[in-house]
Amino acid sequence: xxxxxxxxxxxxxxxxxxxxSAILPHHHDTPPDLTPPLTYLPGxxxxxxxxxxxxxxxxxxxxxxxxxxxxxxxxxxxxIVFEQEDGQHGGNKRLISVRTNQIxxxxxxxxxxxxxxxxxxxxxxxxxxxxxxxxxxxxxxxKIHLKASTDTPLNVTFIRAPSDAWLKVEVPLVFIGxxxxxxxxxxxxxxTIKRTVKYLCPADIIPPYIEVDLSELDxxxxxxxxxxxxxxxxxxxxxxxxxxxxxxxQRVSETTPKKSK
Numbered sequence: 001x002x003x004x005x006x007x008x009x010x011x012x013x014x015x016x017x018x019x020x021s022a023i024l025p026h027h028h029d030t031p032p033d034l035t036p037p038l039t040y041l042p043g044x045x046x047x048x049x050x051x052x053x054x055x056x057x058x059x060x061x062x063x064x065x066x067x068x069x070x071x072x073x074x075x076x077x078x079x080i081v082f083e084q085e086d087g088q089h090g091g092n093k094r095l096i097s098v099r100t101n102q103i104x105x106x107x108x109x110x111x112x113x114x115x116x117x118x119x120x121x122x123x124x125x126x127x128x129x130x131x132x133x134x135x136x137x138x139x140x141x142x143k144i145h146l147k148a149s150t151d152t153p154l155n156v157t158f159i160r161a162p163s164d165a166w167l168k169v170e171v172p173l174v175f176i177g178x179x180x181x182x183x184x185x186x187x188x189x190x191x192t193i194k195r196t197v198k199y200l201c202p203a204d205i206i207p208p209y210i211e212v213d214l215s216e217l218d219x220x221x222x223x224x225x226x227x228x229x230x231x232x233x234x235x236x237x238x239x240x241x242x243x244x245x246x247x248x249x250q251r252v253s254e255t256t257p258k259k260s261k
Contacts, residue, residue, distance in 0.1 A: 037163060038204045038233055045174075047118055047208045053106065054121045055139075056128055057081075057096040072154065075100050079156040081122065081139060083165075092160070094135070096124055103153045107144065113172040113196055116141050117208055119161055140167055140206065161203040168237065170196040171207050171230075173244065177215030183247035188219045191246045197225055200235040207231070212244060222246035 040046045060071070060078060068078040076097040083092040107115045120141070124134040139158040147154055159167060173195055178184055197210065210228055217223065226240030 038202050038231075040205055041231060044231070045207060045209050045211060051110065051118075052121075053102075054123055055098055055102060055106075057098045057122060057124045058126065058128060059124060059134060060095040060097045063095055068155065071097050072100070077103055077153045077156055079158060081124075081137070081158045081160060083160045094124070098156060099128065100153060103144070103156060104151070107146070107153065108151070111172075112144070112146075113170065114208060116144065117169050117171050117206060119203070119206060122158060138162070138203075140169070140203070161206075163202075163204050165203040166200050167203055167206065168198060169201050169206055170198050171201075172196050172209045173212050174209045175212045175214055175245070177213045181214040181217050181247065183217050183219040183221065183249070184214070186219060186249070188247050188249040190214065191248045193246065194225075194242070194244045197228065197244070198237040199230065200237055202233050205231050205233060207234070214245070214247075217247045219247050219249040 057079065058076075060067070063078070071078045077100050079096050079098050081094045081096060110118060118141070119138055121136065122139045123136050126132055126134060138161045140161045141156060142159045143155075143157040145154045145156075146152065159165075161167060175190070175192070178190065181190075184190060199207075201207070207230060210230060212223060212228065214223075223244045223246075224240065225236060225238055225242045225244060228236075228244070
């Protein structure tokens, strides 16, 4: 089995503090206040700071189909922010609305799956033009529902992402090394089986993406999820034996000329 080169990821600030029960298991013997913060490792992808942006929001008192329709007509996206300390349980829900144009711009600029693997600062204000801040918190977009015909966001769910939270993330895959892959240079084709892989991630080191190196793959060879090199603190939720991609060659009947009778 071929293994990828190690690569991984930034670390925005958090204003909220959660219980230390979500701190990584291998730090349990270390007093919580002395546990060093996790950081992205050198050589791995990390969020590009030039794309950092604060998402502005306003409180929303009520939910419901009619309320949501009014919000969308006013150029706002009905949204929810909640906590998920260990990747399993939600709570502390806040109803908000965000600007449709801002969310649409971010999704179009980053791409759908990359938007859902990036941390943002979120500022809840009494009004979009007001200076008072009701809550400022680091969040991870969890779900976004887009209108099929226009890609206009219809609703967004955010999760608060303090440093000691574990979050389930569908991390997008970026394939590299196609130009030097022995199999692809022979004319074989890349069969992309997975576009994302699900990990349970400490909030401070959520990968914006994972690089999948094809440079050593020959015809008939594949990479599985267990081959992906990520920060050792990340926990793969899916089976490590699930295939990510495979170099597919032509069938013998397509490459061997038929004998004339």
